[in-house]
Amino acid sequence: MQGDWISMAVTLVVVAAFVAFFGVAMKRARARRRAELTEETPKPRPEGEAVAAEERDDAELTREALGQTLSEVDAEAALPAPTALSKGVAAPEPTPAPEAPSSPAVATDEVLARGLAKTTSSFWGKLSDLFARQPAVDASVLNELEEALLTADVGIGLTTRLLDEVRNGINNRTITQAAQVRATLKARLIEALRAAAVTQDPFAADGARPKVVLFVGVNGVGKTTTIGKIAAQLTGQGKSVVLAAGDTFRAAAAEQLTIWGDRTGAKVVRGDTNTDPASVVFNAVNHAIQVNADVLLADTAGRLHTKSNLMDEIKKVKRAAGKAREGAPDHTWLVVDGTTGQNALQQAREFHQALGLDGVILTKLDGTAKGGVVIAIADALKLPVRYVGVGEKATDLRPFCAETFIAALFGDVHS
Ligand SMILES: Nc1nc2c(ncn2[C@@H]2O[C@H](COP(=O)(O)OP(=O)(O)OP(=O)(O)O)[C@@H](O)[C@H]2O)c(=O)[nH]1
Numbered sequence: 317m318q319g320d321w322i323s324m325a326v327t328l329v330v331v332a333a334f335v336a337f338f339g340v341a342m343k344r345a346r347a348r349r350r351a352e353l354t355e356e357t358p359k360p361r362p363e364g365e366a367v368a369a370e371e372r373d374d375a376e377l378t379r380e381a382l383g384q385t386l387s388e389v390d391a392e393a394a395l396p397a398p399t400a401l402s403k404g405v406a407a408p409e410p411t412p413a414p415e416a417p418s419s420p421a422v423a424t425d426e427v428l429a430r431g432l433a434k435t436t437s438s439f440w441g442k443l444s445d446l447f448a449r450q451p452a453v454d455a456s457v458l459n460e461l462e463e464a465l466l467t468a469d470v471g472i473g474l475t476t477r478l479l480d481e482v483r484n485g486i487n488n489r490t491i492t493q494a495a496q497v498r499a500t501l502k503a504r505l506i507e508a509l510r511a512a513a514v515t516q517d518p519f520a521a522d523g524a525r526p527k528v529v530l531f532v533g534v535n536g537v538g539k540t541t542t543i544g545k546i547a548a549q550l551t552g553q554g555k556s557v558v559l560a561a562g563d564t565f566r567a568a569a570a571e572q573l574t575i576w577g578d579r580t581g582a583k584v585v586r587g588d589t590n591t592d593p594a595s596v597v598f599n600a601v602n603h604a605i606q607v608n609a610d611v612l613l614a615d616t617a618g619r620l621h622t623k624s625n626l627m628d629e630i631k632k633v634k635r636a637a638g639k640a641r642e643g644a645p646d647h648t649w650l651v652v653d654g655t656t657g658q659n660a661l662q663q664a665r666e667f668h669q670a671l672g673l674d675g676v677i678l679t680k681l682d683g684t685a686k687g688g689v690v691i692a693i694a695d696a697l698k699l700p701v702r703y704v705g706v707g708e709k710a711t712d713l714r715p716f717c718a719e720t721f722i723a724a725l726f727g728d729v730h731s
């Protein structure tokens with residue numbers, strides 16, 4: 317009898333323990349599922365993907381990029397109009413002067429942060445290790461600081477100025493902590509970028525129509541792709557866009573642009589291979605006027621800044637736009653490949669001298685640890701950076717904002 321009672325009690329305890337264990341397990345599983353549904357795990361870009369992508373056919377890449385783009389544009393509406401001092405994407409207004417190391421008011425841009433990951437980990441990764449070892453700084457940090465700035469390709473001029481300021485601060489004891497070095501660097505780098513900033517939307521519906529933008533640069537830097545990405549963003553905002561296939565050197569160039577045109581709904585005006593690019597651009601501007609388009613984006617063939625005959629040709633293309641519409645082009649933007657480092661600065665100097673640029677676009681920053689070249693160009697030439705490219709999708713072309721860029725560089729924005 318007593319044995320029955322004992323075995324019943326044991327059974328009850330076992331059942332109760334099983335129910336409790338099962339309840340806790342279910343709860344944990346539900347919590348895990350909730351976390352999976354709400355947390356978005358960013359996919360890191362595998363090493364070498366950019367190189368592999370470049371080996372693929374341009375047209376295939378373009379189709380793929382646009383396929384992804386249009387669904388994203390549908391889902392998120394369009395990207396905001398690019399104004400140099402305006403927001404990052406879909407984020408609150410940045411405050412004018414963030415002096416603090418990590419001002420919470422800086423607009424975040426996770427796509428940019430992900431794209432700049434190589435530069436960020438090389439630049440800020442090095443410095444954060446140094447500062448963790450030495451939170452109370454002295455002159456011994458200057459060497460590593462110099463190395464980090466030069467490796468990121470910020471440029472010798474700006475690096476020297478920054479080092480002088482930090483050295484003076486350390487000597488006169490106004491800088492004693494690593495956090496102060498970080499804040500000084502951030503503030504000065506933002507200043508360098510702001511000196512070259514513009515405040516107006518280059519595509520604002522004011523003045524003469526259509527807004528005409530001429531894209532120039534050396535071979536393979538990303539001109540045609542950038543035009544396609546901008547066309548996708550502008551048509552996503554409801555603007556009507558015409559594309560001029562001013563690269564008449566290769567039939568494939570006009571083909572590549574036509575694919576972007578088909579997918580974005582932008583009309584492409586092209587001529588036969590080897591026709592004068594100036595006449596193609598002239599016709600395209602006239603067509604854009606006739607159809608009352610908002611924007612005309614003119615592609616041109618890649619050319620070396622050192623070849624004077626090719627530089628003369630691009631000057632003629634520019635004049636042709638002005639013959640079709642007085643004052644055109646409204647903008648002449650140089651596209652440079654960010655992975656080419658200081659060579660990009662040399663290209664910017666030469667093209668600026670020949671054409672009078674009013675903007676630079678740096679592409680392929682996702683493939684380099686030298687993204688600081690953006691700051692070097694802005695600082696040396698006081699040229700506005702209009703966009704930066706951090707991947708092959710249209711949404712990977714980011715309207716440029718000094719604060720957002722620097723926040724990403726210092727790892728303040730986590731993707
Ligand atoms: N990873 C990466 N690839 C890019 C980016 N921008 C452009 N590309 C790639 O760079 C390659 C060259 O781009 P194009 O647009 O054809 O360059 P282009 O300046 O028009 O070249 P030419 O007309 O030959 O002078 C293509 O494979 C693009 O997909 C970027 O921001 N990141």
Ligand SMILES: [Mg+2]
Pocket residue numbers: 539540541563569615616617618
């Ligand atoms: Mg091209």
